[in-house]
Amino acid sequence: MGGTTEIFGYRISKEKIKSIADFLYLTVFALLLGYYFLVTTTFPIEWRENFPAYLRVLLIVVILIKLTYVEIYDLKEVLFAALISLCFLAVWIRTSDPLVLNTLLLILGSKGTSFEKILKVYVAVTAGLLAITMAAALLGFTENLVYIQEGRSPRIAFGICYPTDFSAHVLYSLLAYGYLRRERIHYVELALMASAGVFVYVFCDARVNTVCILVATGTFLYNKIRHKRAEKQGKIYVMNRIWSWLLAMSTVICALFMTLMTVFYSSENPLTAFLNRLINFRLSYGKKGVDLFGFSLLGQYIPMIGNGGSVKESEMYFFLDCSYMNLALQFGIVLLGIILIICSVIGFSAIQKKNWVLLWILAVVAVQCMIEHHMMDISYNPFLWAVFADMTVKAGKRLDWKKKRKQTV
Numbered sequence: 001m002g003g004t005t006e007i008f009g010y011r012i013s014k015e016k017i018k019s020i021a022d023f024l025y026l027t028v029f030a031l032l033l034g035y036y037f038l039v040t041t042t043f044p045i046e047w048r049e050n051f052p053a054y055l056r057v058l059l060i061v062v063i064l065i066k067l068t069y070v071e072i073y074d075l076k077e078v079l080f081a082a083l084i085s086l087c088f089l090a091v092w093i094r095t096s097d098p099l100v101l102n103t104l105l106l107i108l109g110s111k112g113t114s115f116e117k118i119l120k121v122y123v124a125v126t127a128g129l130l131a132i133t134m135a136a137a138l139l140g141f142t143e144n145l146v147y148i149q150e151g152r153s154p155r156i157a158f159g160i161c162y163p164t165d166f167s168a169h170v171l172y173s174l175l176a177y178g179y180l181r182r183e184r185i186h187y188v189e190l191a192l193m194a195s196a197g198v199f200v201y202v203f204c205d206a207r208v209n210t211v212c213i214l215v216a217t218g219t220f221l222y223n224k225i226r227h228k229r230a231e232k233q234g235k236i237y238v239m240n241r242i243w244s245w246l247l248a249m250s251t252v253i254c255a256l257f258m259t260l261m262t263v264f265y266s267s268e269n270p271l272t273a274f275l276n277r278l279i280n281f282r283l284s285y286g287k288k289g290v291d292l293f294g295f296s297l298l299g300q301y302i303p304m305i306g307n308g309g310s311v312k313e314s315e316m317y318f319f320l321d322c323s324y325m326n327l328a329l330q331f332g333i334v335l336l337g338i339i340l341i342i343c344s345v346i347g348f349s350a351i352q353k354k355n356w357v358l359l360w361i362l363a364v365v366a367v368q369c370m371i372e373h374h375m376m377d378i379s380y381n382p383f384l385w386a387v388f389a390d391m392t393v394k395a396g397k398r399l400d401w402k403k404k405r406k407q408t409v
Helices: 014-039 051-070 075-095 098-109 115-138 163-184 187-204 207-232 241-248 250-263 270-278 282-293 323-331 333-352 356-368 383-387
Strands: 004-007 010-013 235-238 405-408
Touching (some): 010 014, 014 051, 075 098, 075 323, 098 383, 115 163, 115 383, 163 187, 163 207, 163 356, 187 207, 207 235, 207 356, 241 250, 241 333, 250 282, 250 323, 250 333, 250 356, 270 282, 323 333, 333 383
Parallel strands (some): 235 405
16 A cells, blocks of 8 residues: 555655554544453443444544545445445444344454454453453452352353353453464463353353354464474465365354244254254244244344343243344344355455464354354454455465465364
8 A cells, every 4th residue: 555645735655544444443442342341341431322322433534534535445345334234234223232233243344454453452342341340240349250050060141241251252362362362372381261151151051152262262273283284394284175164154154043043943853843842942942032023124122131140030031042032033133144255255365365263263163153143243253354344364474375385184
């Protein structure tokens, strides 16, 4: 990127404008991330009603700066951005949910911003706030909810509204950290990740997130070993094409599976009844949502009552934990469809860039979202921003791509 442009009579280089726009985007992202994170805690914070609206204005300014002075878009990007905007805006107009608009602006505003920088901000904010929240809860500065449920060990939330939400924060922070480290990750770091999985199992009894943390740790280890072995042999590690396509399509596969299992769920069917018990009644609650509210194109209001924020179990409990059913019923089939397209585009882009770690992460997120509702959640899943962000990878060592031969799984 070169050249200068004139703004209010001053000549400013495009590199300088881009750096300013990226700084503004990362700052607003950090503030929005912190806001949504703190909403998941037990801190009694009274937010100013217009606080997120001010941040949205700044995001719009960032987008306009990039459109006018910085980024160059090809026709495919323009059409794809227009499609995403049309779908999100239609759902936002129908539901009036600010999460929809905030997510759209963060996706569009990420154009050209380093994805590594986005994840560094994400890890710094979430890990920092998680440490502060845990300390505050253990020291008695905020409520530390402990859930006693039949057939399960005591489940500690550590200042978050619910134990599984706490463990999900741990999972997504580790996924982002693992992406940043990639094949440079050390065995000690991997051991600490596995220890975090054991921790959330022992103290939170969060079985799904425990499995996801351990699987993610295993994939980071596998990726490191394959790259190391290939480099020693003077080759470049390339994932098997069929396997890479399956990982790229993992979000679509998981969404189709959960949707079909939910729609055709019956307590009299041995298979769906067993699966329903295995995943803690996600299918039966999803089926109830389908029967009561049905699918809609652009979303609808669905009153949901969960167990978070109080150790007293509600007699009126109804919550759509599965991300795919949550999106389909609450935000509409259109939004679910565009989210699946975004994840698929990210996946196939990762294949083109040989970004195998990102493929594994997408698959872990896809599986986790079969059970939990964090697919479109700013305080948890930062990987949606990869669709327009700058995915340039700064490797620890430069590889001579021309001289090295390929090694396939």
